Amino acid sequence: RTGDVVRFEAVLRDASGNRLDDVPVVWSHGYAATEGMLGVPATGQIAEDGSYVADVPGIHTVMATAGDLTARHTFRAEPRDVVQELEVVGHGAEDWYRTTDLWAFEGVDGRDYVITGSKVSGGYAFFYDVTDPAAITKIDSIQVDARTVNDVKVSPDGRYAALSREGATNRRNGLVILDMSTPSEPRIASVYEEGITGGVHNMFATDDYLYALSDGDKYVIIDMSDIYAPRYVSEYNHPDSRVHDVWVADGLAFSSEWGTGVVVVDVGDGRWGGSPENPVFVTSYA
Structure with a gap:
């Protein structure tokens, strides 16, 4: 079944039938997609000792290679049938733009909100009141200089939000900081670019610091004590x-x-x- 650990062993012998234990073995695996399956994700995982886990149902092949010798075993992984019915309670519809990451949080006013970004959609971020999940309400949107707002984060205390920017017209990208003191009326507090002009794909917010990726090279740590004047602190690469x-x-x-x-x-x-x-x-x- 998917998720079970299947342990394989490769045994090599010489011409006399004696077992050879010091020959390195390289393990690999393949997968034949089930009919109708599109965009197949990572299909399985194999360890150096030959342990294999099938992540999706279907036909899997595990291969052991030593020099120019290869042995393989093909098997079918069945689904685990761990199914739980879900009920759609509400839907915050967006008809014109492709939304990206989202962040749900409790605002300083005690109500519940969600922010989403948008993909190649003019740099929009959308704000929803989800206090009543059955009656989700879009309350605002903010447009920034970006082709994509990939990530959105809010500090645990709800004081500020951050929107990542990719594809800004000036190619400086960086991020936009929002003042969330009135969650139903977010407003831009500042734009931060130092050390992250290559584009910010993901971030993490704490009350005091914001950790922002810089073009996949590193992450920059930013002091958020004053959201109208965020300050570079350090970075890790x-x-x-x-x-x-x-x-x-x-x-x-x-x-x-x-x-x-x-x-x-x-x-x-x-x-x-x-x-x-x-x-x-x-x-x-x-």
């Missing part, structure tokens, strides 16, 4: 790596870095001597 997203919890920044895996950096935990002003690498896992 992992060697020989590209970053896709960052999340911060309890003073540790966790960034997803493609082939590098997950990188953990001390940005305020302190056990490794790190702070927002001095990010310190802790570990990575791939």
Whole structure:
């Protein structure tokens, strides 16, 4: 079934039938898409010891290669049939623009809101009141200088929001900070560009700091104590790596870095001597 760990073993023998244990084996896998399946995601995962997990149902093939020798095994993974019915309670419709990331939050007025960005749609961000999920209301929109507003974030205290920019006309991109003191009437507080002109794809907001990716190279830490004058603090760029997203919890920044895996950096935990002003690498896992 999908999700089960299937353990394979490759056994090599010499001409006399003796087992060879010191020959390196490279594992790989393939997948035949089920009829009608479009945009197939990552289909499975294989480890160096030959352990394989099928992520989607269908025909999977696991291959072991040693030199010019290859052995393979093909099998069908059945779905786990873990199904739960969902009921659509409400729909915040947007008929003209393609929305991107969203962020749900409680505003300083105690009501519940959602912000969404837009993809190649003129740089719009849309604001919804979702206090009553069955009666979602679009309350506002803001247009910024960007082709795409990919990510939107709101600080935990609801004080400010940030809109990422990609494809600005001046090619400086960066991000736009919003004053959310009146959540139903968001207004632009400032535009921040230092260190992030290459484009911001993802961000993470805390009450005091904003962590913004810069063109996939690094993330920049910005002091948000004054949202009308945000200030560059520091940055972290992992060697020989590209970053896709960052999340911060309890003073540790966790960034997803493609082939590098997950990188953990001390940005305020302190056990490794790190702070927002001095990010310190802790570990990575791939």
